[in-house]
Amino acid sequence: MMFNLLRAYLSAEKASLRRVLSGLAMIVMSGGVLLLAIGFAFLAAFWGLAEVMPPWLAALTLTATGLVVALILRLAGQSLIRSRRSRDAVSPQDLANLLAREIGLAKPDLKTADATGFVVLAAIAGIIIGRRLSK
Incomplete structure (x- = not known):
């Protein structure tokens, strides 16, 4: 009786784990597609800027813009984590x-x-x- 109960519990947990892992795989794949789309957006912006300025300056401008956006996102994320920790502390x-x-x-x-x-x-x-x- 106890063995059957344990077996049923483990099979339910396996099914739950499979569902979670497949969902996690989809999230990772969507992140990859998002990075690819961002890369193509930067490429399109580079080609557009290369028409009105030298290509090296267009690349430098886009790199600086990307770094500024990444820095802003990182600082916002750190601020959110710090404020949540202090607010949730008991x-x-x-x-x-x-x-x-x-x-x-x-x-x-x-x-x-x-x-x-x-x-x-x-x-x-x-x-x-x-x-x-x-x-």
């Missing part, structure tokens, strides 16, 4: 209070807690988060 005391309230314990004091308490608290947090995500 203090350990707040997390301990939330978990204690969730499982019905008294308010914990992290200043006097030992390492075993932290491990148990982390395990309980994992179970609670796992159950909430599975719903």
Whole structure:
């Protein structure tokens, strides 16, 4: 009975993994096609600019433009990551209070807690988060 249950669970997980991997492959392929399209757009812009300026200057202009756009995107991405981290941060005391309230314990004091308490608290947090995500 337990073996059949395990086999059914593993086959369901395999199917889920296949679906996720095929979706990931499609995303990677779309990224490749996007890079190819951007390359052709730069080539078309180069040919257009080479008609009104020397080809070396057209290439230099497009390279500088691409580098500026890449720098702006990188800085915007870093800013987004930093602001999200600071906004989503929760203090350990707040997390301990939330978990204690969730499982019905008294308010914990992290200043006097030992390492075993932290491990148990982390395990309980994992179970609670796992159950909430599975719903």
